[in-house]
Amino acid sequence: xxxxxxxxxxxxxxxxxxxxxxxxxxxxxxxxxxxxxxxxxxxxxxxxxxxxxxxxxxxxxxxxxxxxxxxxxxxxxxxxxxxxxxxxxxxxxxxxxxxxxxxxxxxxxxxxxxxxxxxxxxxxxxxxxxxxxxxxxxxxxxxxxxxxxxxxxxxxxxxxxxxxxxxxxxxxxxxxxxxxxxxxxxxxxxxxxxxxxxxxxxxxxxxxxxxxxxxxxxxxxxxxxxxxxxxxxxxxxxxxxxxxxxxxxxxxxxxxxxxxxxxxxxxxxxxxxxxxxxxxxxxxxxxxxxxxxxxxxxxxxxxxxxxxxxxxxxxxxxxxxxxxxxxxxxxxxxxxxxxxxxxxxxxxxxxxxxxxxxxxxxxxxxxxxxxxxxxxxxxxxxxxxxxxxxxxxxxxxxxxxxxxxxxxxxxxxxxxxxxxxxxxxxxxxxxxxxxxxxxxxxxxxxxxxxxxxxxxxxxxxxxxxxxxxxxxxxxxxxxxxxxxxxxxxxxxxxxxxxxxxxxxxxxxxxxxxxxxxxxxxxxxxxxxxxxxxxxxxxxxxxxxxxxxxxxxxxxxxxxxxxxxxxxxxxxxxxxxxxxxxxxxxxxxxxxxxxxxxxxxxxxxxxxxxxxxxxxxxxxxxxxxxxxxxxxxxxxxxxxxxxxxxxxxxxxxxxxxxxxxxxxxxxxxxxxxxxxxxxxxxxxxxxxxxxxxx
Amino acid sequence: xxxxxxxxxxxxxxxxxxxxxxxxxxxxxxxxxxxxxxxxxxxxxxxxxxxxxxxxxxxxxxxxxxxxxxxxxxxxxxxxxxxxxxxxxxxxxxxxxxxxxxxxxxxxxxxxxxxxxxxxxxxxxxxxxxxxxxxxxxxxxxxxxxxxxxxxxxxxxxxxxxxxxxxxxxxxxxxxxxxxxxxxxxxxxxxxxxxxxxxxxxxxxxxxxxxxxxxxxxxxxxxxxxxxxxxxxxxxxxxxxxxxxxxxxxxxxxxxxxxxxxxxxxxxxxxxxxxxxxxxxxxxxxxxxxxxxxxx
Numbered sequence: 001x002x003x004x005x006x007x008x009x010x011x012x013x014x015x016x017x018x019x020x021x022x023x024x025x026x027x028x029x030x031x032x033x034x035x036x037x038x039x040x041x042x043x044x045x046x047x048x049x050x051x052x053x054x055x056x057x058x059x060x061x062x063x064x065x066x067x068x069x070x071x072x073x074x075x076x077x078x079x080x081x082x083x084x085x086x087x088x089x090x091x092x093x094x095x096x097x098x099x100x101x102x103x104x105x106x107x108x109x110x111x112x113x114x115x116x117x118x119x120x121x122x123x124x125x126x127x128x129x130x131x132x133x134x135x136x137x138x139x140x141x142x143x144x145x146x147x148x149x150x151x152x153x154x155x156x157x158x159x160x161x162x163x164x165x166x167x168x169x170x171x172x173x174x175x176x177x178x179x180x181x182x183x184x185x186x187x188x189x190x191x192x193x194x195x196x197x198x199x200x201x202x203x204x205x206x207x208x209x210x211x212x213x214x215x216x217x218x219x220x221x222x223x224x225x226x227x228x229x230x231x232x233x234x235x236x237x238x239x240x241x242x243x244x245x246x247x248x249x250x251x252x253x254x255x256x257x258x259x260x261x262x263x264x265x266x267x268x269x270x271x272x273x274x275x276x277x278x279x280x281x282x283x284x285x286x287x288x289x290x291x292x293x294x295x296x297x298x299x300x301x302x303x304x305x306x307x308x309x310x311x312x313x314x315x316x317x318x319x320x321x322x323x324x325x326x327x328x329x330x331x332x333x334x335x336x337x338x339x340x341x342x343x344x345x346x347x348x349x350x351x352x353x354x355x356x357x358x359x360x361x362x363x364x365x366x367x368x369x370x371x372x373x374x375x376x377x378x379x380x381x382x383x384x385x386x387x388x389x390x391x392x393x394x395x396x397x398x399x400x401x402x403x404x405x406x407x408x409x410x411x412x413x414x415x416x417x418x419x420x421x422x423x424x425x426x427x428x429x430x431x432x433x434x435x436x437x438x439x440x441x442x443x444x445x446x447x448x449x450x451x452x453x454x455x456x457x458x459x460x461x462x463x464x465x466x467x468x469x470x471x472x473x474x475x476x477x478x479x480x481x482x483x484x485x486x487x488x489x490x491x492x493x494x495x496x497x498x499x500x501x502x503x504x505x506x507x508x509x510x511x512x513x514x515x516x517x518x519x520x521x522x523x524x525x526x527x528x529x530x531x532x533x534x535x536x537x538x539x540x541x542x543x544x545x546x547x548x549x550x551x552x553x554x555x556x557x558x559x560x561x562x563x564x565x566x567x568x569x570x571x572x573x574x575x576x577x578x579x580x581x582x583x584x585x586x587x588x589x590x591x592x593x594x595x596x597x598x599x600x601x602x603x604x605x606x607x608x609x610x611x612x613x614x615x616x617x618x619x620x621x622x623x624x625x626x627x628x629x630x631x632x633x634x635x636x637x638x639x640x641x642x643x644x645x646x647x648x649x650x651x652x653x654x655x656x657x658x659x660x661x662x663x664x665x666x667x668x669x670x671x672x673x674x675x676x677x678x679x680x681x682x683x684x685x686x687x688x689x690x691x692x693x
Numbered sequence: 694x695x696x697x698x699x700x701x702x703x704x705x706x707x708x709x710x711x712x713x714x715x716x717x718x719x720x721x722x723x724x725x726x727x728x729x730x731x732x733x734x735x736x737x738x739x740x741x742x743x744x745x746x747x748x749x750x751x752x753x754x755x756x757x758x759x760x761x762x763x764x765x766x767x768x769x770x771x772x773x774x775x776x777x778x779x780x781x782x783x784x785x786x787x788x789x790x791x792x793x794x795x796x797x798x799x800x801x802x803x804x805x806x807x808x809x810x811x812x813x814x815x816x817x818x819x820x821x822x823x824x825x826x827x828x829x830x831x832x833x834x835x836x837x838x839x840x841x842x843x844x845x846x847x848x849x850x851x852x853x854x855x856x857x858x859x860x861x862x863x864x865x866x867x868x869x870x871x872x873x874x875x876x877x878x879x880x881x882x883x884x885x886x887x888x889x890x891x892x893x894x895x896x897x898x899x900x901x902x903x904x905x906x907x908x909x910x911x912x913x914x915x916x917x918x919x920x921x922x923x924x925x926x927x928x929x930x931x932x933x934x935x936x937x938x939x940x941x942x943x944x945x946x947x948x949x950x951x952x953x954x955x956x957x958x959x960x961x962x963x964x965x966x967x968x969x970x971x972x973x974x975x976x977x978x979x980x981x982x983x984x985x986x987x988x989x
Contacts, residue, residue, distance in 0.1 A: 020835060026702065042733050064892075094945065141747050194768075227873055256960070263923065272876070278789070282961060318838075318839045318842045318843070338835070340832075340835050341835055341838075341839065344832060344835055344839060345839065346837060348839075391890065391891065392891075393806075393808065395802065395806060395891045396802035396803070396806040396808045396811070397808065398797045399798040399801065399802040399891075400798060400803070400814075402795060402798070403795040403796075403798065403799045403862050403866070405860065406795065406855065406858070407821065407859055407863070408861045409859075410855050410856055410859030410862060411824075411829075411859050411862075411863075412821075413829075413832070413836070414828060414829025414830075414831075414832040414833060415824060415828050415829060416837065417829070417831065417832035417836075418828050418829060418831055418832060421831050421832075426831075477728075481725070481728060484721050484724060485723055487718070487721060489710070489714075489718055490718070490722070490725070496729070497975075498972060499729050499732055499733065499734060500728070500729075500731075501971060501972060501975055502732055502736060502968065503732060504966060504971065505735065505964075505970075505971035505972060506964045506966040506967070506968060507919055507920050507937075507938070507960075507963060507964055507967055508920060509920065509922050509938045509941075509942070510739070510941070510960035510963060510964055511735065511736075513941065513942065513945055513956065514735065514738070514739055514956075514957065514960060515735065517751075517752055517945060517953050517956070518735070518752070520751075522751070523751075523752065524738065524752060556731070556732075557810075562775060564975060568976070588714070595890055617825050617827070619827070619922070619923050620922050620923070622922075623922070624922060645824070647827060650827065650830075651827070651830065651923065654830050654831050655927055660831045663831065664831055667827070667831075670825070671824050671825060671828055674823055674824070674825065675820060675823050675824065676825040678819075678820075679820070681825075689725065
């Protein structure tokens with residue numbers, strides 16, 4: 001990159017170079033590109049000499065720097081002189097006034113050397129501003145302090161005076177005001193009894209009177225001398241703190257403004273610091289002068305070198321070997337070192353490494369951006385500016401970081417582990433040590449082979465039947481009940497609603513377990529069935545008996561929610577629709593068919609789809625009713641029962657029968673299918689199409 | 694109409710009842726009351742059997758009935774019922790609080806800020822939301838032993854809370870984000886001009902408005918652990934640590950421990966507060982579910 005003769009500040013204004021050496025080099029470089037070849041050697045040698053720093057400008061700059069050094073060294077002496085002139089006793093005011101006096105002197109010094117460097121210009125402007133603003137801030141504080149002093153004195157005096165009269169007056173006022181309120185209220189009550197105002201209006205008005213009276217009493221109380229003065233003291237103390245904070249913010253923003261408008265000149269042309277900082281985040285920030293920011297990145301460095309990388313290499317693991325555990329899967333290790341531990345720790349190591357990589361990358365990007373800006377002529381942020389920017393644009397990241405971490409470790413980590421397990425032979429004979437076996441599990445499932453994979457298709461078939469029939473039944477019952485209850489002429493809507501809510505309100509596991517009891521051999525419902533049909537029907541021993549009862553039971557359980565939902569929507573359908581239909585001569589049946597049902601279907605469709613996925617995964621009803629049974633070893637083998645859904649089969653495989661490998665593979669298939677369907681539903685939804693995320 | 698007028702003034706808005714409609718209405722009432730019976734009968738059985746002293750291990754119907762509180766006595770004295778109640782409530786409260794904390798931040802950030810990676814992470818949230826929570830069952834148990842090796846006091850119940858809360862972040866973020874989206878940003882701007890910071894805007898302006906939705910999220914996160922059987926059955930092994938669902942199940946599966954009437958008593962005690970909660974808040978609960986699904 002060439003030096004050029006101008007530099008650009010943060011708001012995009014061009015400035016001429018003040019560093020004459022760089023300016024000359026810029027001119028030479030331009031000539032190098034345009035002039036004929038015979039001059040090249042000469043220009044090159046001139047450039048080289050300039051690059052080494054041989055320029056009159058450098059000498060004069062060095063002189064001024066030396067002068068500046070001795071000038072700054074005298075600051076303590078000047079401070080002593082200034083202190084003699086100070087009259088105020090408040091510490092903060094003294095510091096500010098001292099700062100203002102020193103700044104005035106400094107501004108004068110730098111203003112003499114403006115043309116030499118933009119750094120001097122910035123310092124001059126900054127100190128000029130401080131010299132002007134600090135006394136103002138100090139004066140404001142002085143005024144508030146004086147006022148506070150005065151009010152405190154007044155409060156002390158007031159405390160000594162007799163306040164009984166004022167307090168008595170207030171009490172009298174309060175009583176009379178409360179009395180007035182009660183009179184108003186009793187008047188309202190009369191109106192309500194006579195039927196002039198509704199119960200709701202009565203309640204509202206009563207509340208309004210209460211509030212009005214309380215408000216009046218409070219404002220009267222604030223007029224009591226003691227209360228008023230105490231309030232005033234509190235207010236002034238708050239103002240002292242608040243004014244200072246605000247003034248400092250304004251001051252810092254003004255300085256930031258100056259920094260944006262004043263460019264910077266450096267002789268660096270290549271952002272080498274950013275490459276230097278790649279292995280050590282924080283170093284580059286420190287080298288560019290962003291000290292506090294670098295501390296945060298150094299913490300990141302510590303994390304990477306003390307936690308993430310050692311962990312990934314196997315240090316500090318619970319039992320595993322970091323990322324290597326993913327390859328070895330504890331092969332040849334002791335009996336307690338189970339493969340699954342090695343696998344989980346391998347995944348943790350990868351997550352930690354990814355976080356570390358993110359820190360490295362962010363640090364590199366940050367330094368590179370800032371370095372490039374500096375080369376261009378822009379001053380990079382000081383801490384005040386960084387902090388302001390971070391609190392504005394960084395807030396969403398800070399706010400979602402804890403959730404992201406939890407999701408990473410509690411949700412994504414188990415998912416990743418399950419994905420990995422599905423490629424291993426984690427089964428009863430390989431509980432402690434298992435190996436990678438590629439796609440063998442998936443093959444077994446698709447071909448329906450093996451003890452665990454055998455019943456897969458049978459179970460899938462029943463799962464689909466169950467999902468479709470049980471959900472549709474529940475939706476049908478709920479719909480029908482909602483339509484019946486919400487007819488015009490049906491009385492006792494509230495009663496029916498409360499009753500029909502019950503199956504939803506009682507925790508499902510309780511009702512399912514209780515139905516399971518009632519259908520057990522010799523249970524109440526089994527006996528009832530026997531009385532009705534004359535035969536002994538043992539539901540829990542017959543596959544289709546169990547299945548039918550399960551579907552009916554889900555109809556019973558699920559209809560409640562559908563009913564409530566539909567009732568809510570039915571009540572929100574505007575009545576004019578029906579009136580219009582009536583005028584046009586539509587019968588009640590036509591109204592239901594052409595108005596009610598379409599609206600109901602349209603509005604509840606997404607929720608109904610949710611009901612289908614819910615039932616697809618409805619573990620409790622299957623497991624708690626009959627444990628997935630009854631067992632049919634000839635068809636299902638020993639692992640599954642004839643009413644098992646995929647989810648309860650996964651549960652049995654993973655938790656009870658220790659076929660985790662196959663269980664994980666089935667889980668993956670089920671999840672992928674679910675994600676696929678949800679994705680289709682979502683990508684067709686309105687919010688997605690309108691890009692309203 | 695004219696016929697009616699002769700008898701007296703017909704005051705109703707509705708057209709008069711025709712015989713066909715009267716029949717239909719009667720059928721409706723019959724159906725409605727039949728379903729009332731279908732709903733109430735099994736639930737009534739739970740209540741009856743829990744108070745029926747003449748039954749011991751199994752529940753019979755049509756047998757003798759003697760009012761007694763002995764099943765409740767057994768529940769409190771011979772089982773860990775109180776432990777289960779306390780466990781469940783602690784887990785539920787912790788889950789609700791943790792979920793609220795996480796979701797408040799994410800919902801607010803996603804609704805009000807435009808930042809790099811926002812859309813991508815929203816997509817990710819969408820997909821995570823669809824992955825069923827049972828996916829991780831193979832890993833949970835071992836994960837807990839690893840975490841508890843690093844943090845010694847980390848109990849299985851705490852892990853359960855983390856799983857519940859972590860699993861709820863994605864969907865609840867979506868619900869809350871949708872709700873905050875519907876609030877005008879002019880309110881925020883006004884607050885910012887008055888000098889509020891990021892968190893102050895949330896605490897003083899947004900939170901009071903979204904409180905109903907926060908209440909719904911808290912309520913659902915609270916009820917979740919009451920209803921779940923699978924995760925506690927995987928993670929908790931000591932009967933004293935059980936939640937209500939896993940604990941009550943032991944009363945009807947274990948042959949040695951079989952006490953069906955006691956189960957009915959425990960179920961009754963568990964269900965009552967939840968029923969009251971549901972009846973009192975039915976409208977909010979339904980609308981909360983609805984908004985979540987519509988946004989999804």
